[in-house]
Amino acid sequence: MESSSNSKAKPRSEVLKIMEGLAQELYAQIERGEEPVLEIPSRTLSNTVWDPKRRIVVLGPDKLKRRLLDMKESKRFMQTILMLKLIVSSIREGVYPTIRDLYYNGKHTITFRVPNVGAVRENTWDEQAESNAAIEDLEVGLNVLREEMGLSADVKGKVVGPIVVRSKGFEIDATRMGDTALGLPPNPDELDIVKIEASYVLVVEKDAIFQRLNREGYWNRENAILITARGMPDRATRKFVRRLNEDYKLPVYVLTDSDPYGYYIYSVYKSGSIKLSYESERLATPDAKFIGVTTSDIINYKISSDYVIAANERDIKRAEELVRYPWFQSEAWQKEINLFLKMKKKVEIEALSTHGLKFLHDYLLEKIHSGKWIE
Amino acid sequence: MESSSNSKAKPRSEVLKIMEGLAQELYAQIERGEEPVLEIPSRTLSNTVWDPKRRIVVLGPDKLKRRLLDMKESKRFMQTILMLKLIVSSIREGVYPTIRDLYYNGKHTITFRVPNVGAVRENTWDEQAESNAAIEDLEVGLNVLREEMGLSADVKGKVVGPIVVRSKGFEIDATRMGDTALGLPPNPDELDIVKIEASYVLVVEKDAIFQRLNREGYWNRENAILITARGMPDRATRKFVRRLNEDYKLPVYVLTDSDPYGYYIYSVYKSGSIKLSYESERLATPDAKFIGVTTSDIINYKISSDYVIAANERDIKRAEELVRYPWFQSEAWQKEINLFLKMKKKVEIEALSTHGLKFLHDYLLEKIHSGKWIE
Structure with a gap:
């Protein structure tokens, strides 16, 4: 039997283009003076649906928008963009990091000035759960699996x-x-x-x-x-x-x-x-x-x-x-x-x-x- | 570099001969009217010695004798012989059981009559620790690893x-x-x-x-x-x-x-x-x-x-x-x-x-x- 292409992976070069495409889109939004926004399928329990025909649980139609200029969302927006940058770099450099490598590689403290407050220090992320969530956002938002991005993980099979x-x-x-x-x-x-x-x-x-x-x-x-x-x-x-x-x-x-x-x-x-x-x-x-x-x-x-x-x-x-x-x-x-x-x-x-x-x-x-x- | 034979495994056919040899020896002891005895290096902590030259822990010189006619030892003697039988059969039949298979395969209840008491029921073993100990007895007693006996186990490497x-x-x-x-x-x-x-x-x-x-x-x-x-x-x-x-x-x-x-x-x-x-x-x-x-x-x-x-x-x-x-x-x-x-x-x-x-x-x-x- 010949190999069918149903499950064939997107090559990493194609994934790179998709990820760079997202970055370009956000850049264009900013250039046009618009607020950059990421639209991502919602991964909440209420948007988790049993599909009896396909016999699997799937995400429903709800989408959420991660906005840069929304106080509640801006940190997660920036975490997702930071992760996008890390993964794009790893593809360009030919390395195959684990999700834990990405957590450590991206974890640092940003210092910025707030008017009337002064210097404020904020970590990009504190826990691996946060950097993992950024990876999941990219997976569902771009319809690309972490495996296709070339991330490494334990393999037991x-x-x-x-x-x-x-x-x-x-x-x-x-x-x-x-x-x-x-x-x-x-x-x-x-x-x-x-x-x-x-x-x-x-x-x-x-x-x-x-x-x-x-x-x-x-x-x-x-x-x-x-x-x-x-x-x-x-x-x-x-x-x-x-x-x-x-x-x-x-x-x-x-x-x-x-x-x-x-x-x-x-x-x-x-x-x-x-x-x-x-x-x-x-x-x-x-x-x-x-x-x-x-x-x-x-x-x-x-x-x-x-x-x-x-x-x-x-x-x-x-x-x-x-x-x-x-x-x-x-x-x-x-x-x-x-x-x-x-x-x-x-x-x-x-x-x-x-x-x-x-x-x-x-x-x-x-x-x-x-x-x-x-x- | 050519394969040296330092670590080469004993083939299963050779292990079969060693194990059959032990059975024949015990049989000969009985035929001669002697008490069958198994001599096995002791695996106690007090017989566990650090060998600084070889830089490993090894068993010391202490040996123990499992005797059939010693009340304290006879059950362990019989467990070891039962395990010997199970492993010999598995080699003859070309199966490669796990230690857990051997535990289940050998676990059964023996009924025997004790004068003035009547029928007594005794399990060959109750816990896997007992059947495992019988395997260890055979390993150290015969200087044959369980792997050489062809036992199967999880392999992670x-x-x-x-x-x-x-x-x-x-x-x-x-x-x-x-x-x-x-x-x-x-x-x-x-x-x-x-x-x-x-x-x-x-x-x-x-x-x-x-x-x-x-x-x-x-x-x-x-x-x-x-x-x-x-x-x-x-x-x-x-x-x-x-x-x-x-x-x-x-x-x-x-x-x-x-x-x-x-x-x-x-x-x-x-x-x-x-x-x-x-x-x-x-x-x-x-x-x-x-x-x-x-x-x-x-x-x-x-x-x-x-x-x-x-x-x-x-x-x-x-x-x-x-x-x-x-x-x-x-x-x-x-x-x-x-x-x-x-x-x-x-x-x-x-x-x-x-x-x-x-x-x-x-x-x-x-x-x-x-x-x-x-x-």
Whole structure:
């Protein structure tokens, strides 16, 4: 299959032009004697909407205007422009800062004179939350992801299986890794997908289980792409999983422990989080299916009480939140979460090994090929 | 340089023979009418010794005997034999279980009759700590690492730079990864190192900084192998770093945040931990050098108070522990940790960006090439 361009990243040179364009526009406003204004989609909870058709949370139509000459807005206006300048400089200089680098690089004290008051000192920003918000403003205002701006971040995702990618001219064949794995890049949309002939994608919460399945030949037999992000996924791994589903129509199955934290990890792949809804549009995989371990597996797979773990208060609190999420309103999920809230029992993936060290494979095949997943 | 065999792993087939040999020996003892006994180096704190010449903590000469017919020992004896059986089966069947798989796989209830009491039920083990201890007994008793037994575990390490490895017949050239990285395998000693022409190894605590340095061409310019384990290193990453140092005599430099947790991460690479001293002999890199960020860098690199962070109680408590560790008794480390305890200030790697987004590179080159590291 040829690489489609649906999810392809904007090259950094194009992002540079977009960002310089914003600066030029503001400059032109000032030249014309107008007040410079930034119009940005509002990221408030009231402007966060569940789109049932696309099955993701998206930003609504509300926009806010950051004005230079509005006392309440001028600091945030200036923070956003400072961040614009820092990122434009980093692109021009060929550096790939982290958001924390940008926080430190941009943090300084400005001294200015106020009539009848004298010299006043003000920090550009005090907390990283402020510089991060400026990055988010630019992301939603310019419709450019931080990854496209070239910002660096932790990347947890690893991949093996029938996919060949190209990065900076080098081809990497994920069928030829042996016991090693392909570590994803910070911006997986920049990967050229040279060849992809997989039947499906299996996302595994636990790295150790990923290692097992790789060593035991799971993906070869199943012709599947195997991915882990060791627990809660980072943005790059989510983006990559979405791309495989969206551009190549590969089914995505997620395997986690049976506990509300595992369900939450699944929901982050599937739908993102309410707080970061503006990201979901680009990072979520609404099609992702959950294959387990489910609470009802305790019954269906006869996992005896010796192998289940009592849920704690935090698990129960989290489940009570999950059961209200818009993306957990399906009959299957309502049944599972309510069963969890009734039984108050957790099970680890490894508990399947009570039925033998090879049983995990039987379980996966049954879940995937007999359609015993939920979504 | 050719691959030396210093750190080469025992193949799993050889491990199988060693483990079967132990079983045969016990069987022979029983056949001869003797009490079966396992002799195992003692892993108690009193048998944990700092070896100043090798600069690691090692197990002393004390051995303990696990006897079947000793009331206090018989359960642990049987747990160890059960684990031996489980691991032998997994090798024969070609599966690569995690330690948690083995816990679940081996956990069951035994019913036996006691004269004048009747049927008594006893679990093989209740907690994973018990099954883990059985694995550790086998590791130290047989001088075989769990990795050599083929057990799977989380692997955090990623590598880029001038090294070519072979895994299961596939060659992977870590100079040809682009923005991706080579994810280490669960048993890095099994890698054939086909080619290695690096000047040194740079271990970076933070994944995002690893990504930056990779994208900004650091390792190409420096001909260095770049490694991260995103925080606290796992066993596989430690083993791999040690191998590069021991077999190929590559200098190893470690970069962390300037805080006691960062120093602790360095110390785990360098010397392991007192609790897991029996591992250090195979996993530690006593030669590893710390390049920063140090507390004295706050002064030497003029990092203003706006960019440093007040230490909390946990930091101070940890530093008070570190200052007593045998491997932190050098003059340089004593000076650094005591300076930290006096100033009570932490600095992140990214704080170097206050001097410009490219300053990190200048800092690294100065630290490494002007010998400004400590150990």
